[in-house]
Amino acid sequence: MTVATGRSLRSSAELIRAEEPVLAHNYHPLPVVVARAEGAWVEDVEGRRYLDMLAGYSALNFGHRHPALVEAAHRQLDQLTLTSRAFHNDRLAAFAESVAALTGLDMVLPMNTGAEAVESAVKVARKWAYEVKGVPDGRATIVVAADNFHGRTTTIVSFSTDETARAGFGPFTPGFRVVPYNDLAALEAAVDETTAAVLIEPIQGEAGVVIPDDGYLRGLREVTRRAGCLFIADEIQSGLGRTGRTLAVEHEDVVPDVVLLGKALGGGIVPVSAVVARREVLQVLRPGEHGSTFGGNPLAAAVGSAVVELLETGEFQRRAQEAGVLLRDGLSALVGKGVRGFRARGLWAGVDIDPALGTGREISESLMREGILVKDTHGSTIRLAPPLTITNEDLQMALGTLESVLRKGA
Structure with a gap:
């Protein structure tokens, strides 16, 4: 054949x-x-x-x-696929409401790919640090883990420890501190008054499905709370059912300030990602400061909503x-x-x-x-x-x- x-x-x-x-x-x-x-x-x-x-x-x-996801896509294809965010569309509110409810957070920034979600979170964390935490302009830092994988854009490879991803792509974006994964003492030592956020995979996928010790995520949550910085959980691979919970952080009953979703959120049909966060975090964005022509498009919102419906049953x-x-x-x-x-x-x-x-x-x-x-x-x-x-x-x-x-x- x-x-x-x-x-x-x-x-x-x-x-x-x-x-x-x-x-x-x-x-x-x-x-x-x-x-x-x-x-x-x-x-x-x-x-x-x-x-x-x-x-x-x-x-x-x-x-x-999956039949329910294919049906949702077909149904939406017959109605409306794209408006850009220049206009509202009739599917976006329901999508955002469902994703916020699923994660237990307040607001949603819809994007397309996982890397876009990570890049968006970096921008949001820095803006939050300047406007809410009071970090002097241009001095915000973000703490990340060695052997991370958050994507392959220039900002993201700037804090990668994988030389295959980095070699030949400099100069690199400053403002990141890399510490060993699963090492709370090193993490706490790296956090200071300039720290906007700690960005971490609850389970490191590309590194070989590396699972941290029990208590690591709870300890990380406590460190960020004491330091007055954000805990950003990259659940792009680990989230949406993969580990037996809706989010991998649920294995330690932890609620981050920001959750990054992607991959399965599009049901294998369209690229859909999202930054989901507490209201005070995402409210730092104002019109013109960030965007995406396709982010939150009606087709993506329809499929994403159908994905959430599948997960709501458990x-x-x-x-x-x-x-x-x-x-x-x-x-x-x-x-x-x-x-x-x-x-x-x-x-x-x-x-x-x-x-x-x-x-x-x-x-x-x-x-x-x-x-x-x-x-x-x-x-x-x-x-x-x-x-x-x-x-x-x-x-x-x-x-x-x-x-x-x-x-x-x-």
């Missing part, structure tokens, strides 16, 4: 070769060309099926083409908890049998493979050949983040395939 283009029929190999001269080489994808998808399964142009154990880095928490959070037990049990059985260790919360795991068996990339390619799609991160670590809709049978099949691949080696 091949897929039709405007001019010819092309195989997977032909399509991959066709990309080479015309696409910037900023990604190194696995050599699979997806043409169709439904639920937790995708199909390439030749008709081969694969179980998606990555779910678009959590953008597909509800699976591919079904997907419970599913992540229950299936997460199967995931942890399956990975535990592989420790010492090709798996050196793993970190898991809900349906999200970073799995450290014995380097003697291959790199993370090599293990991912071996799994791909067996019909399982995962993604490597640093060294010999792979990430597992299947759709929350995955069945127990499919999850067990994926774990069995991983065991088989490890037994044979990459």
